[in-house]
Structure formats: C-alpha cells, structure tokens
Amino acid sequence: AQKVTQAQTEISVVEKEDVTLDCVYETRDTTYYLFWYKQPPSGELVFLIRRNSFDEQNEISGRYSWNFQKSTSSFNFTITASQVVDSAVYFCALSEGGAGGTSYGKLTFGQGTILTVHP
Amino acid sequence: NAGVTQTPKFQVLKTGQSMTLQCAQDMNHEYMSWYRQDPGMGLRLIHYSVGAGITDQGEVPNGYNVSRSTTEDFPLRLLSAAPSQTSVYFCASSQDLNTGELFFGEGSRLTVL
Numbered sequence: 001a002q003k004v005t006q007a008q009t010e011i012s013v014v015e016k017e018d019v020t021l022d023c024v025y026e027t028r029d030t031t032y033y034l035f036w037y038k039q040p041p042s043g044e045l046v047f048l049i050r051r052n053s054f055d056e057q058n059e060i061s062g063r064y065s066w067n068f069q070k071s072t073s074s075f076n077f078t079i080t081a082s083q084v085v086d087s088a089v090y091f092c093a094l095s096e097g098g099a100g101g102t103s104y105g106k107l108t109f110g111q112g113t114i115l116t117v118h119p
Numbered sequence: 120n121a122g123v124t125q126t127p128k129f130q131v132l133k134t135g136q137s138m139t140l141q142c143a144q145d146m147n148h149e150y151m152s153w154y155r156q157d158p159g160m161g162l163r164l165i166h167y168s169v170g171a172g173i174t175d176q177g178e179v180p181n182g183y184n185v186s187r188s189t190t191e192d193f194p195l196r197l198l199s200a201a202p203s204q205t206s207v208y209f210c211a212s213s214q215d216l217n218t219g220e221l222f223f224g225e226g227s228r229l230t231v232l
Binding site: 004006009031035037045047050069091093095105106107108109110111112 | 134150151152154159160161162163164167178198207209213220221222223226227231
C-alpha cells in the first residue's frame with residue numbers, strides 16, 4: 001500500500017527565511033506521480049507541482065524548488081526568502097500508475113504541514 | 120472557467136438525516152473522486168470513478184454512496200448522517216495524471232449534530 005509521511009506538523013519562520021518541507025513516500029510501483037498542493041487560509045487546494053517517477057530532475061519555479069530523490073523516497077519542497085503570503089497548509093501526495101502508466105487520480109495525501117510566516 | 124463546482128458550500132445536518140453533495144465538472148474529465156479532509160489526517164479518498172457508469176471505493180467509503188450517470192456529474196450521498204462524517208469534502212477531477220493535474224472544487228463543509 002502507498003503511504004506519504006510529512007513529519008513536520010507545523011513550521012514557523014520569519015519572513016525572508018528559507019524553509020524546507022519534508023515529504024517521504026512509500027510505494028511498490030515503479031510508475032508513480034508525486035504532487036505538492038498548497039491550501040491557503042481560504043481553503044481551496046492549489047496545485048504546485050507534479051513529478052513522475054522517471055524524472056528525477058530537481059525543479060525550480062521562482063522562490064519554490066523541489067528535490068526528488070528516489071534513493072531516499074523523498075520529495076522535499078523548499079521556499080526561498082519566505083513571505084507572509086506563503087502561510088498555508090502544504091500537502092504532499094502520491095498516485096500510483098495503473099496499466100500503461102495511466103493514473104486515475106487516486107491520490108494518497110500526507111498529513112500536511114502548517115507553515116506560518118511571520119512578518 | 121467553471122472547472123469543478125461543488126454545492127452546497129456549507130451544510131448542517133442532524134444525525135440520521137440524508138443529503139447529497141453535488142459535484143460537476145466541465146472539463147470532460149474521465150476521472151472524478153471525492154475526498155474528505157479532517158484535521159491532522161490530510162485528505163482521504165472516499166470513492167472514485169474512472170468514467171460514466173463506473174465507480175469504486177477508496178480508503179474510507181463506509182456511510183457514503185456515489186453514482187456516475189454522466190461524465191460531468193459525480194454526486195456523493197450520505198444516507199444516514201453521523202457525527203463522524205463532520206468534515207470538509209472535496210470533489211476532484213482529472214484526465215490522465217501522466218499529463219495533467221488533479222483539479223479540486225472549493226470544498227463543502229458539513230457538520231452533523
């Protein structure tokens with residue numbers, strides 16, 4: 001069975017600090033997809049990134065970067081120079097690939113990390 | 120762009136009452152799913168559908184029914200509400216996640232007294 005663990009329940013930082021959110025996953029599939037979603041105080045779920053298991057390249061998008069390491073089953077998320085608007089709950093999620101690599105949108109979510117950025 | 124639309128956004132029920140959470144998407148996605156969000160537990164899959172006429176159970180299906188008569192709609196039914204079903208419910212849709220993302224509705228907050 002697949003599992004996602006976000007060991008950090010809450011993180012508190014001061015604006016402009018860098019912060020890394022950890023995500024460790026378990027799966028027996030060789031084809032799978034990893035995601036990060038942001039849930040701001042308004043409650044909606046905002047898609048941040050998707051990564052498939054065959055692409056271990058790290059990715060950077062503005063102040064956001066992701067480090068995918070299959071050797072340690074981790075998909076960590078770093079926010080550089082954090083801002084108050086980054087305050088949210090962040091979820092890491094995993095979806096196993098079905099036949100032919102198709103994924104049916106069945107995500108297993110971690111427990112979420114509450115990030116608070118203080119001015 | 121409507122995306123995934125859920126109604127109602129808020130609902131209060133008494134134990135034993137029934138209700139239906141509505142979900143509609145206008146992106147012609149084959150895959151639709153329902154999740155519930157509880158504090159400290161992330162989101163958990165209730166039921167999902169891979170196309171019209173096809174549904175299956177997720178991680179926490181007990182107490183919930185679904186049907187998928189059209190591609191667009193995927194209602195979630197609570198036949199006899201219990202306080203343990205107090206939660207925030209999210210409907211989501213996707214095409215193949217190899218090429219796309221899972222799109223979520225805005226959520227429905229349900230309280231069962």
